[in-house]
Amino acid sequence: MLNLCISAVSSNSGKTILTTALLHHFKGHVRPYKIGPDYIDPQFHKMVCNTPSVNLDSFIMNETQVKWIFNNYKKDINILEGVMGFYDGDNKGCSAYSVSKLLDIPTILILDASGSYITISAVLKGLITYKEQNTIKAIVLNNVSSAMHYELIKTQIQQDHKNILVLGWIKKNLESLSNTHLGLDLDDISKIKSISAEVLENIDLQLLKTLETKNTTKDTQKYPFEVLEPINKHIAIVNSKDSFSFMYHDNMQFLKEVFKNVSVINPSHDEVIATNADVVYICGGYVETTKAYDSLKNSNNFKQSLINHSNTKAIYAECAGLLYLGNKVDNKIMSGILDVDFTLEKKFNRLGYYYNSSGIKGHSFHYTKEVNNTKAIDILSKSLGGKGKLGSWQKDKIFGTYLHTMFRNNINIIKTYFI
DSSP: OOOEEEEEESSSSSHHHHHHHHHHHHTTTEEEEEEOSSSSHHHHHHHHHOOOOOOOOTTTHHHHOOOOOHHHHOEEEEEEOOSSSTTTTTTGOOHHHHHHHHHHHHHEEEEOOOTTTTHHHHHHHHHHHHHHOOOEEEEHHHHHHHHHHHHHHHHHHHHTTTOOOOEEEEEESSSGGGGGTTOOOOOTTTTHHHHHHHHTTTHHHHHGGOOOOOSHHHOOOOOOOOOOOEEEEEEEEEEESEEEEEEEHHHHHHHHHHHEEEEEHHHOGGGOOOOOEEEEOOOOOOTTSSSHHHHHTOOHHHHHHHHHHHTEEEEEETTHHHHHHHETTTEEOOOHHHHHHEEEOOSSSSSEEEEEEOOOOOEESSSSSEOOOGGGEHHHHHHEOOEEEEEEEETTTTEEESSSOOTOHHHIIIIIIOO
């Protein structure tokens, strides 16, 4: 089994282009994973290799649960993309370092070689020695100006770090990336084949495959979550690429496991919620942006079916779903199911991991904020029981929150708001 973690010193170092190239190269045999709470990278992973990407989050879930999630979805080849730099997030217990160490998966560091050569070896030494028993086993050099430049760096690293494999290099100013926004524009996948070829041109894939390891996590591991009995109800999940796309793959799978009937509703196609649906779940997304809003502002049949449902039945909504339950975001008219208005600001209002007042762990990242918060019922805070800002609203069986979390280890959410 080939398990790899792709990490770096920081964001914007090349993790995405290397991950993309490898996912495309191993397409059909690979499972992509994303360390941490990110929603964008997993969507891109899926588009590259046609296999859903799974989040591994050791802040929201405990270590045993993360191991189970990995094992539950693994394939012959498994590639984990890290978050930010190798150790970033470790203060919260979720970093490329902590997850790769937990799963005993070797890490390939991609190091930016622009304007440097000997110093790169010093940076690598710092990363290797910062914490013991880390998983750094190999490197790939990015933004290399020439083969001579690469050989200069390779020689220094092999001299200084006997146990580190130097797998190869990626030249700077790749032609295939000249007019693309890889990792930012989910529609920009036409160049993936040429990008992959260019990125891997000078990387020794046979040497990379020597990193193959035995899977140390046991397949026979017991289910480390509280068991939720099957629910004889129909859940309608509002989920679409254009507007409500932020949904953990395991959340979708878990809801399919526990509910007898599951339907997925695309509001951009003006699909309606069935009258026999017992509960509606609206995931996060970009509904406050002009592009996303335009995709559903005329979906009047969908909106009316949601309003009809809300009169007597349950709705659980996250972030963009919460916004859509409100009256409006600035001049963008929403459903008006919850009597709260929002505004979109230029600076983010929340970013990172949060707790709600019940101690549920999750994350939040949004630029909107409420403008009449008197009806809010809960706060989200950076620390357990700490001070925070209002972040959840409820009316009867309708609940909306800025908190994103994972359902499999938080089944009280299902018991409280979905049933």
